[in-house]
Amino acid sequence: MKEYNLNENFIAKFDNEKAIVTDSIDVFYGDHQSIFDVNLAFPRFSITALIGSSGSGKSTFLRCLNRMNDSIANVDGNIMYRDVDINSKKVNVYEVRKQIGMVFQRPNPFAKTIRDNITFALKKHGIKDKNELNRRVENSLKEAALWDEVKDKLDNSALSLSGGQAQRLCIARTISMQPDILLLDEPASALDPISTVKIEETLKSLKSKYTVIIVTHNMQQASRVSDYTAFFHSGHVLEFDKTASIFTTPKMQATEDYISGNFG
Numbered sequence: 001m002k003e004y005n006l007n008e009n010f011i012a013k014f015d016n017e018k019a020i021v022t023d024s025i026d027v028f029y030g031d032h033q034s035i036f037d038v039n040l041a042f043p044r045f046s047i048t049a050l051i052g053s054s055g056s057g058k059s060t061f062l063r064c065l066n067r068m069n070d071s072i073a074n075v076d077g078n079i080m081y082r083d084v085d086i087n088s089k090k091v092n093v094y095e096v097r098k099q100i101g102m103v104f105q106r107p108n109p110f111a112k113t114i115r116d117n118i119t120f121a122l123k124k125h126g127i128k129d130k131n132e133l134n135r136r137v138e139n140s141l142k143e144a145a146l147w148d149e150v151k152d153k154l155d156n157s158a159l160s161l162s163g164g165q166a167q168r169l170c171i172a173r174t175i176s177m178q179p180d181i182l183l184l185d186e187p188a189s190a191l192d193p194i195s196t197v198k199i200e201e202t203l204k205s206l207k208s209k210y211t212v213i214i215v216t217h218n219m220q221q222a223s224r225v226s227d228y229t230a231f232f233h234s235g236h237v238l239e240f241d242k243t244a245s246i247f248t249t250p251k252m253q254a255t256e257d258y259i260s261g262n263f264g
């Protein structure tokens with residue numbers, strides 16, 4: 001059994017402004033602890049990849065960042081977003097999720113028209129003006145790189161889209177709320193290689209406006225799209241650094257083993 005140094009402090013390693021900072025995050029499913037003392041600071045307007053083997057806690061940690069664990073796990077520690085601890089029970093989770101949106105592994109468009117997929121949440125949040133709704137539909141579809149493919153069929157069912165198009169619609173649906181941070185849990189793992197490249201290009205174009213945090217199993221994908229990488233191992237973050245450094249000069253043996261596919 002290899003020994004890993006778990007005492008590194010990853011905070012304040014970079015000078016850039018931080019979009020969201022976690023402080024001593026522990027997560028428990030009942031008595032079972034799945035995340036141990038995770039301290040990460042996510043640089044604004046960049047893409048951070050969360051990598052690590054199956055069961056290492058990537059999804060569990062990601063869900064902490066917009067309170068998606070509320071009904072399934074206990075999350076201890078602070079998560080600072082704009083000087084607010086969004087892990088506090090006093091914070092309105094709907095406000096948190098408006099600022100910090102989530103896109104899931106499997107594209108999950110509603111059984112509604114393409115347009116209504118985007119306007120549904122906007123209307124729920126009180127936006128009634130038709131011009132404003134049209135503007136949001138067009139802008140979010142453009143940002144998600146789907147507009148050209150669907151602009152003439154906005155009133156067709158979203159269920160008629162391909163998997164890759166449906167996932168870009170889900171990205172458009174999330175950014176139509178004008179969030180600050182986008183969380184994506186393996187958004188391309190159910191897609192073919194061409195759709196995957198399209199999603200990666202879309203994410204790269206989004207980082208000028210959003211802070212993107214993506215879970216991926218795919219090492220090539222992490223090295224292609226992300227600026228920073230956090231390596232998860234058995235619920236601990238063993239290493240966090242610029243992606244180029246992680247992939248060329250990892251500091252931990254476990255990181256090197258993982259990225260080189262040597263799990264023995």
Ligand SMILES: Nc1ncnc2c1ncn2[C@@H]1O[C@H](COP(=O)(O)OP(=O)(O)OP(=O)(O)O)[C@@H](O)[C@H]1O
Pocket residue numbers: 029034052053054055056057058059060061072217
């Ligand atoms: N709803 C749950 N109830 C109980 N335990 C859970 C639950 N979800 C995850 N776990 C446990 O927490 C640990 C971390 O799981 P998690 O799904 O976060 O890992 P992951 O890194 O996202 O894995 P994968 O790459 O397979 O998606 C695992 O031991 C898992 O069994």
Ligand SMILES: [Mg+2]
Pocket residue numbers: 058059060185215
């Ligand atoms: Mg997962």
